[in-house]
Amino acid sequence: MNIKNHILGFPRIGLHRELKFAQENYWSGKSTLNELLLVGKDIRKKNWELQVKNGIDIVPVGDFSWYDHILNTSMMLGNIPERHCCNQEMPTIDTLFRVARGVNSTEDTCSASELTKWFNTNYHYIVPELKKIKFKLSWMQIFEECDEALSLGFTIKPVLIGPITYLWLSKIVGEDFDKLDLLDDLLRVYCDILSEFKKRNIKWVQIDEPILTLDLPSVWKKSFKKAYNYLHGEQKILLTTYFGDIKHNFDIVKLLPVDGLHIDLVSGEYNLFDLNRYIDKNTLLSLGIINGRNIWRSNILEWFNILQSFMNIRDTFWIGSSCSLLHVPIDINVEDNLTDLVKQWFSFGLQKCKELSLLSNILNNQHKSTSQLKEWIKPIASHQSSTLVNNFIVQKRVMNISSKETKRNSSYAVRSIEQKKSLKLPILPTTTIGSFPQTSDIRKLRLDYKNNHISQDDYNKKLNYILKNIIIQQEKFGLDVLVHGEPERNDMVEYFSDYLEGFVFTNYGWVQSFGSRCVKPPIIVGDINRITPITVPWSEYAQSLTNKPVKGMLTGPVTILCWSFPREDISKEIIAKQIALALRDEVKDLESIGIKIIQIDEPALREGLPLRQCQWDNYLKWAIESFKLCSSGVKDSTQIHTHMCYCKFNDIMSAISSLDVDVITIETSRSEMELLKFLKNLIILMKLVLGFTIFILQIFLQ
Secondary structure (H helix, E strand, O other): OEEEEEOOOOOOOOOOOHHHHHHHHHHOOOOOHHHHHHHHHHHHHHHHHHHHHOOOOEEEEOOOOOOOHHHHHHHHOOOOOHHHOOOOOOOOHHHHHHHHHOEOOOOOEOOOOOEEEOOOOOOEEEOOEEOOOOOOOOOOHHHHHHHHHHHOOOOEEEEEEOHHHHHHHOEEOOOOOOHHHHHHHHHHHHHHHHHHHHHOOOOEEEEEOHHHHOOOOHHHHHHHHHHHHHHOOOOEEEEEOOOOOOHHHHHHHOOOOOOEEEEEOOOOOOOHHHHHHHOOOOOEEEEEEEOOOOOEOOOHHHHHHHHHHHOOOOOEEEEEEOOOHHHOOOOHHHOOOOOHHHHOOEOOHHHHHHHHHHHHHHHHOOOOOOHHHHHHHHHHHHHHOOOOOOOHHHHHHHHOOOHHHHOOOOOHHHHHHHHHHHHOOOOOOOOOOOEOOOOHHHHHHHHHHHOOOOOHHHHHHHHHHHHHHHHHHHHHHOOOOEOOEOOOOOOOOHHHHOOEEEEEOOOOOOEEEEOOEEEOOOEEEEEEEEOOOOOHHHHHHHHHOOOOOEEEEEEOHHHHHHOOEOOOOOOHHHHHHHHHHHHHHHHHHHHHOOOOEEEEEOOOOOOOOOOOHHHHHHHHHHHHHHHHHHHOOOOOOOEEEEEEOOOOOHHHHHHHHHOOOOEEEEOOHHHOOHHHHHHHOOHHHHHHHHOOEEOOOOOOOO
């Protein structure tokens, strides 16, 4: 048998976030470019070595990036906004950082390019900007990395974002035109890229076209045939899809002259035997069976039984991760904050490599015992029976949720009158989003408290001093609605989940969100229950310092769900409603101590949408119900706010209106206030029909 294993990509930040610290040192002038380059080279080498050590047959190259892989592609194609070029003939790392951040190591400044969500993940990419330009092969990083890996003796597979996906994810700036008008010129450069790989005798090139999981207009579907007919013959191409199934686009995919096809069997709903009929027997089939977006140990024995039968009709195929492992931490073995029982439930990046290796070895040597597979899956059963998982009081409470609990007492028209009487705000009130800058002193204070270096009393006194100054600053600036600044919070999700039963936390489970920003998602292992009031003491103290209203600040149920690693044994709907019930109790407690405005942030509402629009209604139904479940148990005079950022809202405006909030704040700074153009046409409709007021749109304080 000839079953090879591979992954679509590996985390680029380093086991201990070496890339983050190297980036920030370079940006601040504390290190040189050469020092930054050496850190990147060391991370890549270690990544390849770790993958091979854990049994990966073919390692990806080109998955490393100094900031973002889509930005890497723009650099490679010479698609750099004029404001970032600085008269340079060829782009440099400083060019890349200027596009991403609006500033580089020499403090040259200009507006950064837009940052937005990568499909329905919590990763963000830099949106390419398109004008009627000529593409040009301009950034040689991927070829240099191929040379590095080949010189070290690795069997490699370069990774590229496909030309159609690249255009789809881009935005037109300036004069409007059809993005596909640029396809011919773009394909010419892709041919140049493939030729460079051919010179290096590289057998396979992975070209990612994740937009094949979307509902595409017919003209975009047709562009795939044109593109891959053009690229055919230069190199063996593994056309790669992920984040969903592509059955609805099989009519196009089956006609493409590619040598291999990767499909996501975790997110997609496929019958392998039906699928086999669609894929030519001469086309290599790569099966994404190990979840690249979640951290649970895989039932590889179950996959063995499925694939063993599949081998009767197709004896050569690859197995791999469902998507890049960019979205999971690197190694569970470094964790020291989890019990041995809990640790064995999880599979991080390196463990996922091991799962693929175990499975491919047994498939290729079927005389071997499956005892290793059986041993690997034992912890799955221990999770299902653990007392950490089941809370029957919470389960009963979810079952008994009534429609009355998801509705405010009165309409917005009635509520707004009561709120005007209670709050006495001006016609156009001003506020901030909520969080103030997290200084190094604040971070040290939290760390000292966490490590028991200071007492609870000292911690509270120092934080109260910080809170008092934050309130004084806002009053000095004349803001109408104040915030307490959230100095006690390390993260808008982790902070809340730390007070909720059903979550566990890692010390080193970092994943990249964008650039040098890394997050450490909590892990939902069991039923969720609020242990104690979370924000009440800080909000009560802040409100005691001023006569102006201070907002209570909460993270919404959908965002807590989306920005955590969820359970896989119950539905996301049930998890969201468990979180919502916990937050409902918090909202009521805030109201009871005199907090008149409560902001429930849901920046991930758009992110959680299924990729196909035909599946949106079910998600939006339970997502909206979950939000309303936590926000609806208050008096008419209590004003409910929400905040959203870094995503495209235009196509879910009706859903946003269904949240029945009183005020919405929306971040638009990195998209050059584009959303305001959309709102301009709807502002009257919003106020009279959708029933919410828009405050001054406030930029993030960083």
